[in-house]
Amino acid sequence: MSRFIDLFKGMLGAAPEKPEKVSEKVQQIMFLKYEDKDRYIKEKLHARDHHVISHKWRNRRWAVLLVVNLLFVVSFWLDIQILEGALTASRFVGFHLIDLNSALQVILAHKHLIVNLVIGTFTVFLLWVLLGGRSFCSWVCPYHLLAEWAEALHLKLVARKIVTDHEFHRGTRTVFWLLFSLLAIVTGYTVFETLSPTGILSRALIYGPGLSLGWIALLLLFEIFYSRRAWCRYICPIGLTYGAVGALSPTRVSYHVEHCFHEGDCRKVCLVPHVLDVTIKGRASDETMGLGPDCTRCGLCIDVCPTGALRYEVKGLSKLL
Amino acid sequence: MNAPADRPKKPAKPAVSLEKAQKARRKFLHSVGLTGGIICLSLLGYVPVVNARHTRLRPPGALNESDFLSSCIKCGQCVQVCPVQAIKLGEIDDGFGLGVPHIDSRQQACDFSCDAVQCILACPTGALTYDKPAFLDVREGAKLAAAPILKAKAKDAESTLNLKERTGLARLVRPEACLAVQGKGFKGQARGNGFTGKMRFMEVDRWKPIPLRDHPYDLDLCDLCVRECPIGNAIELRPIKDATGVARMTPVVLEPCVGCGVCEMVCPVEPTAIAIDAQALWKA
16 A cells, blocks of 8 residues: 555655555565576676567557547547547447546536546546546657657657757646646646647547647757656646556556566666656566556566566466466 | 655654755655646636636526626537537637637527527537526526527427527617618629528428528618518517618517527628627616
């Protein structure tokens, strides 16, 4: 339980801490791992040599993201009526689906509930509890994909020392979540929706582009030249809402300390590297550990890990299989 | 507050020191700056509201403007069901109206060719609604005296639209330009060959709206606004007494007008002689 609370606090912005207690099994694993330094280094290099660089999960994820967003587009353009609406609210073959953060904004601004809203929100809530909350971000949100491409550019520029990454405090997102909720209540407008790149992009794809894409361009430029993945990391309240929803999700990325050489490749590719704090030597307290609610289940760390220490896992189901 | 390697359990370790503390301070200030910046940007949404830049004509069944803006989830499902694509979504210059539906009736009016006001049916949040919840205010002059009769369904058992309030009112904005007022007829395509707007004509196809340009007219006295008004008894032509003896008429908007905008779309003079005052209220 305390681990759960720590992870939740980590999502809100608290810095990860060293575990107070490391299980005996892990102590034994660590002892064996470092007993013979030469062997350890050899094994490490061996694993590196045999690591087939793969983008398996990234490619699958991009395919899913594109298919979901295209399904919205073709449902309207070809009038096939499978997934009508936009990411903020839609109908899947007639069944209401409503984005949790948009629903929250509407409820706070309008201060009234209606039946369709409750039905639609509940279905989506269940869906993301099962699928892992922030997996919405990396597997569905169209801005995430653009931001990933902007990030690649940013990293190239950083490598050439043309730009540097400016980090903000991760707690900023929590502040934004509270402020946007407060603004909705006080002003009676869904203030966040005027900025939300998720909604703007989804509508632009479906209903045609407009001026608001200029805002998306500005955001991307900010991320390329000033701060890596700034919107998703430090601002977007949608991420926090879904993070909270998926906090107890059975679908997660799990870490197996036994296979890890603690080199940190995973943390370098991660959108939310604080969730991979356990991969630092001495931070894992159990043999197998879930990465916590802020993880978007994007799978970049799984792709990059040369030893298979990080894996997708569905709690309960994995044991059955 | 966020020096990463700070260990609170060993307070007597000043080594973490100046540089780190400064770094943390800078990061904190940057974060405050980012927060302030983004919040200010989001509040720019107020500019069009305060300036009342656009008084938009909302789709049928829309709540009062401020309630409408707060309850709309900006999904565009209303856009998708409209058979004449009358509904458009607001852009960033609409401020908080970004992604919120409106109708530009001069370009494409709502002609109720869906019969059942599908956009209301599609709305997931009740921003467009058949029945307002009791706690929401109904403005005097917005409430329709009776359920509006849809001319297309006049012979059906159920001939009315399920609409309780109007979204606007038609008004003869340029009487001097009105062809009927001038005693003139009209021949040809109401809005010319380049106009893409569509309308349902019962005598052509009960279910399928056709382009307005495919339905030319030949009228001795222009009565397009009255002729094509989809609502029963919402507008009529009244004679103007005149010494010259020319038969002249003027369109008069009546209480059943719901503000759909068909009259504005079909008006053949440029710019239009009759237009919708969006969100206007009926004054007896």
